[in-house]
Amino acid sequence: MKVSFFHLMPYQDLPDDFAEQHHSAWVDLPNENFDPAKGNEYYEQYIDQLRYADEVGFDGICVNEHHNNAYGIMPSPNLIASVLANSTNNGAVIVLGNSLALYNPPVRVAEEMAMIDVISGGRLVAGFPVGTSMDTTFSYGQVPITLRDRHTEAHDVVMQAWTQHHPTIFNGKYNKLRYISIWPRPMQEPHPPVWVPGSGSLETWDWVLDRDYVYCYLSYYGYLRGHNIVKGYWERVAERGIDDNPHRLGFLQLVCVAETDEQAEKDYEEHVKYFYEKMLRVYPPFAESPGYRSIDSIRKSLRPQMGEEAQRTAKENNWKDYIEQGHVIAGSPETVRRKLTEACELLRIGHLMVLLQIGSMPPELVKKNTDLFANEVMPHIKGLFNEYDDPWWPEKLKSETAEAVGD
Amino acid sequence: MPNFTEETISVAGGNLQVYKGGSGDPLLVLHGAGGNAGPRRYAQALAEKFTVYLPSHPGYGKSDRPGWVESMQDLACFYTWFQEQEGLENVRAIGFSMGGWLAAEMLSMTGHAFSKVMLVGAAGIKPNDGEITDIFIINPQQIRDLVYHDPSQVPEWDEMFGTDPTPEQAQQAEGDREMAIRLTWRPYMHNPRLPAKLARVSVPTHILWGENDNLVPVECAGLFHQAIAGSQVTVIPNCGHSPQIEKPDDFVQAALAFL
Structure with a gap:
């Protein structure tokens, strides 16, 4: 299996009374709360942390896109990914991803990702989320009801741009393009592997399986709760008669490693609390604009991770709850190894992503978490599911991994 | 009381x-x-004098939702089609709120739609000061609180809001809301080109507003008046966004006097 290092790039200095003063960390939080000088420090820290992860043996490093929020100051993940593509040499650069429906024309996504792929020498994994309700329908004003249709069409434009090596025409419902002929084109053939992060909606599962991509569940509430969603996904895979290669699934888990279980609580509790109480604070109507999901998904009670419920749990939960409910896998290397192995086997996770910088975690602590994870945990789980081929990984890195194993 | 039937x-x-x-x-x-x-009640009263047609817009109620109806202009096209087919051109019309916007779009497209028209708390033109309230980030209860200036003067309150909606009604409301979103999300509840196009309107137009409209600012009455030469404006005092429900007697009186 592949283990990748995920970064959200949170803004760390929201005031203590943030929750009393503001109803949301997304969409309409005034940016007078953003201090550019601190932002400058964070970008430096966070980019260093991603580069470091690449050096210490993670299979990939992941960035993603969110708008109008303090949760992650990365509205353009491609900017960060291009820096990483140029300054790392080892693992995959996983952009999870570009919310396709927001770009007009979507050819821009095809171009930028092709640039990242070429700059990185063919190490890009391309993510195509629909995007959250907050990002797409409120911050970027998309009509919720046509968002998925627009996303699908934009995907088709990108694929056409990537796979047709001569000028082509595209006349769709939303995009009318007279000459698609991107320079550069991606290095990977026929195109970079595609992963699609989703929040557990039926239509996304089918969309992904129709195209033979990887489905990613970016869980904030950990493997125990994520299991329900992922179980639904694997059932859908089986219903459709598709093989259950664990690499069809990507999963994000929050992880905190320390010398002992007790030390983990001491080191990490306040930063994890910052994440749940502040970063995930979303005014419930923003969390799901009407029409954002299909009536079918609503009937199946696939609720969004953010919004009303999130705010309730954030207030009530403490460290013990985070651990018991599996939101965070934390503790000694032994504890983390055991729980993470259990999680990966239970959920059949072939592409594990871990969040090791959480909330307000300072750089020293991120380094400690990263080192302990890379040295004491990662080697013990990397062998999982190795009997399966991974067709959703940059070709170039596959051969290198094979050699490394041969050594 | 006139008997209403439901037709398809x-x-x-x-x-x-x-x-x-x-x-x-x-x-x-x-x-x-x-x-x-x-x-x-207001429709019943108007039906004493007129044959009242009260359609559910495409995507609303039990009406079908044709995929091509994606904007207010598409909806206006649909209704001019309906009028032509049913022999209902050059008729009197009243449009409430988004329905007022719809009537205005139809007026901007053809001189054959209406003989006289009332625009009541109409959306469609962006206010200069303030904004049309975003009904898509508040819940039905909050919307209702904003629509009615003084619930105690709404004669049909208990009948309309006295009991909790059934699951079917709740699901219907969700479907209606989705359609509203399809039509009015972007730009929100207005068409920047509408005022210019309304200059062509020559049929008698009566613009009516509740003085205390918390959804579409009463300022918009003046903007419609500016856009439509010769239009008349009435503002009903001590009344919210839906005069036909909140003050049906005053509303019907004004409507009958004009129509």
Whole structure:
């Protein structure tokens, strides 16, 4: 299996009374709360942390896109990914991803990702989320009801741009393009592997399986709760008669490693609390604009991770709850190894992503978490599911991994 | 009291649900974003003088949702089609809120739609000061609180809001809301080109507003008046966004005097 290092790039200095003063960390939080000088420090820290992860043996490093929020100051993940593509040499650069429906024309996504792929020498994994309700329908004003249709069409434009090596025409419902002929084109053939992060909606599962991509569940509430969603996904895979290669699934888990279980609580509790109480604070109507999901998904009670419920749990939960409910896998290397192995086997996770910088975690602590994870945990789980081929990984890195194993 | 019937009419390849009642010349009533509340007291009163047609817009109520109806302009096209087919051109019309916007779009497209028209708390033109309230980030209860200036003067309050909606009604409301979103999300509840196009309107137009409208600012009455030469404006005091529900007697009096 592949283990990748995920970064959200949170803004760390929201005031203590943030929750009393503001109803949301997304969409309409005034940016007078953003201090550019601190932002400058964070970008430096966070980019260093991603580069470091690449050096210490993670299979990939992941960035993603969110708008109008303090949760992650990365509205353009491609900017960060291009820096990483140029300054790392080892693992995959996983952009999870570009919310396709927001770009007009979507050819821009095809171009930028092709640039990242070429700059990185063919190490890009391309993510195509629909995007959250907050990002797409409120911050970027998309009509919720046509968002998925627009996303699908934009995907088709990108694929056409990537796979047709001569000028082509595209006349769709939303995009009318007279000459698609991107320079550069991606290095990977026929195109970079595609992963699609989703929040557990039926239509996304089918969309992904129709195209033979990887489905990613970016869980904030950990493997125990994520299991329900992922179980639904694997059932859908089986219903459709598709093989259950664990690499069809990507999963994000929050992880905190320390010398002992007790030390983990001491080191990490306040930063994890910052994440749940502040970063995930979303005014419930923003969390799901009407029409954002299909009536079918609503009937199946696939609720969004953010919004009303999130705010309730954030207030009530403490460290013990985070651990018991599996939101965070934390503790000694032994504890983390055991729980993470259990999680990966239970959920059949072939592409594990871990969040090791959480909330307000300072750089020293991120380094400690990263080192302990890379040295004491990662080697013990990397062998999982190795009997399966991974067709959703940059070709170039596959051969290198094979050699490394041969050594 | 005039008897209303519910009919299904096939228009533009889909079914349209229409409440129809009364006798006399036709009067087309276009409901707002919240959906078709059926023949309420004001409609009953108007049906004493007119044959009232109260359709559920495509995507609302039991009407079909043709995929091509994606904007207010598409909806206006649908209704001019309906009018032509049913012989309902050059009729009197009233449009409430989003329905007022719809009537205005139809006026901007053709001189054959209406003989006289009332625009009531109409959306469609962006206010200069303030904004049209974003009904898509608040819940039905909050919307209701904003719509009515003084619930105690709403004669049909108990009938309309006295009991919790059934699951079917709740699901219907969700469907109606989705349609409203399809039509009005971007730009929100207005068409920047509408004022310029309304300069062509030559039919008698009556712009009516509740003085205490918390959804579409009363300022918009003046903007419609500016856009439509010769239009008249009435502002009903001590009244919210839906005068026809909140003050049906005053509303009907004004409507009958004009129509």
